[in-house]
Every structure is written in C-alpha cells, then in structure tokens.
Amino acid sequence: MALRLTARPILDIALQYRFDSQQTFTRAFKKQFSLTPALYRRSPDWSSYGMRPPLRLGEFTMPQHEFITLSNTPLIGVTQSYTCKLEEISDFRSQMRVQFWRDFLGNSPSIPPTLYGLHEPRPSLEKDDEQEVFYTTAVTPEMANGHLHNSHPIALEGGEYVMFTYEGLGTGLQEFILTVYGTCMPMLNLTRRKGLDIERFFPEDESRDQDTPIQLRCEYLIPIRR
Template identity: 30%
Template sequence: MKKKFLADIIHWIEDNIDEKICSSTLENISGYTIRHLSNIFMQYTNLTPAKYIRQRKLCRAAFLLRLTNLKIMDIAYQLKFDSQQSFSREFSKLFGYSPRQYRKSREWDFKSLQLPIQPENVPEIKFEYCILESKKYHGYRFSFEQQMYFIRENETIIRYQKIIDIMRKYHSDLFISSTFSPHAQKDRHLIVNSFLGFHAKNDLLISTDEEFTSEDGKYIKFSFNGSLNEYIYFPRSVYYYLLPKLRLKRREGSDIEILKYIDTACPGTISCDYFIPVV
C-alpha cells in the first residue's frame, strides 16, 4: 500500500517538476502531513521530499544544459528557482561543475544525476563494456526532430518500421549512427542526425551511396529483444535511468544501433544492440 502511494506521489512530482512545489501542496495532494510523508520517503528512498524534488529539478536542468540552447537564466526560471545565482549555487554543489562548465564539458557526467525513484520492481537492463573497432558502412543520412520529454509514438514506430522493412528485404544486419544537437528554433527539441547503412555495399538499396566510418573506442553495450512499441522507449530509459545509476561519463561521439536480421522474427519485434561511447 505504501509503495503504491509513494509511486503515485512520485508520478505527480515528475509531472509537475517544472512547478514550485511546496510542503502545503504535497500535503494537499497526498492527504498526509509533511512529517508523515517525509517518513514514508525516508523509509524507501533515504531522501526527504524536499531534497528529492530539488535533486530532480537539478537533474532536469542538467539535461536542458546538455541538449538545448536555453540560457542558464531561463532554465533557472523554468524550474522555479529563486534566482540564477541560487540555481547556479545548488547546481555546483550537487555536480561539482558550474552550469556553464557542465554545458561546455566535452564529457557528459551522469554521476550525480538523481534518478526518478521507482518503488516498484522494474525489468533489469543487461549491459556490458566493450571496445569497438572502426568499420566502413554504405548507406545514407537522414535527420528528424524529437522532443526531449515526449515521444510521438506513431511517428517513431513508422520510422523504425520502414528501417526494419529495409533490413528484412536485404537479409542483413543494419547499422545506425546518431548524434543529437539542440534545435535552433524550438525549446526542448533536439535535432537527430543519423546515418543508416550496411557493412557491405548494396547497390540495390541505395542509388546515391555514401560511405561512413564508425568511431572506434570504449562503449557500453545494451542488448534489447522485444516489441518495437517497447524499443522506442528503450534509449530514453538507458539515458534517464541506467547511465546515472552506473555513474558513467559519456564521451563525445555517436550512439550506435545494430539491428539484427532474424529470418524467423515475428512482425513488430526487434533485436538490437545499442552502444553509447563512454570514458
């Protein structure tokens, strides 16, 4: 019962993390005094509600700093900090970097990011570290925009289904390399620039063939087997939950997806290895 109650409160906090959340608001939402609510939080999380909310706001700020062009002042304002100075002070205290240093760093440090608390058991994501050699691929480039906190399910499924159809048509594993950059005109939107191709040249697939060389180095590898509907949320779960949990630093480079061709695979399923460059 307490876990269900805590999950509901945390879900409400996540939906309202951009708002100013005070003790009286939590009491009205939960129906409990802040003291009783704090006892429940401490029992399962070792955090008070106030500390959890503050760290989740700073985590949201960290993603906004890395993935958008929003001014630091605007981020502080959106997350309802009293001032840019108080925001910068709290951010530096948690991460050991000023907001500007965190944004400009060549490495993305996930070490101090506060994960959204999950009172209920969640499926374990398997991973391993590996060294990839550079390889040449033949294919083409494409790009699309993506919201930071919302996935257009139908649009994303259609895009991946087209990719899977290409893979199955030519009976070969398929390579995708993607980089992310802030959208120039839209807040909280990213531009994803991708290269799609095969290890062997396939003139039947692409008339205007382009060559791409993948980057070598250390990566963390996540394996996925399941439905396409589940997979479209998989990379986000890795970034929002697992990288902070593992306290990793992401280095510069592209995310890599290797979609595996399986002749007997059912429609709507996908088998994929997902690689993220790490220090």
C-alpha cells in the same frame, strides 16, 4: 537534459524548475553536479555523476550489459534529420525510426542480417528550445550492394562502448533507451564521451511480413570513457 540537448538560456531553465534566479540555480546545480551549468553544457563528455535515477515502487533489474571495444567500422548509409522539442523527443524518435527504416529497406531486395542506426542529437541552430536529431540508417558495404539510393560512406568510430541488449516489441525500444540513460548510466556511474549512439539490429527475414509492432533484438551502444 535541457542543458545538453538544447540551446535554451540557462535563466529560462532555472525559471522552469522554479528557481528564483539564475544565481540560485547555478549554486544548487554546482552542489549537485560539481560543475556550473555553463561548464556542464560545454563539456565534451557527459558524466552521469550527480544524476538521480527515478524512484521505483518495485525492484529494478539492470538490463543485460557489457563493456566492449569496437574497431573503426566502414558503413554505407542514409542520414536524415528532424527537429523537435525536448519534451517530444521520445515520440518523435520512435516515429522517425520506423519511417526511416521503412524508407531505407524499401529499396533493398532482402533484409541484411545486421542493421545499424546511428543517433546524434544537436541543439537547434534556429530555435533555442528545440534540438535537431540526425539519424543514419546503415549497413556494411557488402550488404549495400548498390540498392541504397542517396547513400554515402560512413566511418563508425571505434573505442570503448557500453552495450545494453533489448529484446521485445519495437514499441518498447524507446522506453528502454530512456531507462538506459535515466537509470542504468547513473547506477553504473559512467561518463558518455563524444560520439554516436549505435543501434544494432538483427532482423529475421520474416520480420518484413510481420504486423506492427514487430519483435526485435537490438544492441544499444553508448560511447563511454572510464
């Protein structure tokens, strides 16, 4: 994760995991992932080959998932960003998702039937141990209806995706996403291609009046190459 999501020097990562040198780390890494750390970092694709799902005491049930092909989709949205350390990403992402959607929907007279959250992490250009996360809250153009301030057009790239479905409390969504990446992607031996992760929400009108955490249904789409 640190190789893909931060610009942290490879030697620092090696020392963090108790390797005595970068060379020792590189040999062990290549044996496990069939790539050197440098090539793994630079590759446009992110293969789950070599990843080991965490050990679980009980039986694991794979979340509902399917492979779909999306066509190019025009959207209207607002993009915001934040920076955080890799260890903070789950807490920050949960908090920012709530705040960004609250800001976004505060300007809408009604809740659209489908909402899109587009997620793109990049290594921070200022601090090598942090990442910058871009999160776009978006709707289809006909749903925007002129109510969204500072919005801009977005071209959602088509292609093949794996889609996992989550239903439950909003507070459980981030843990679900970690399970998708840490367990499901390796078990399915999938390769993530370059592109945005897509969160597709289907809110009910009364969800605006629900106490937090709200019940939600989310389709989580990851761009893949098979």
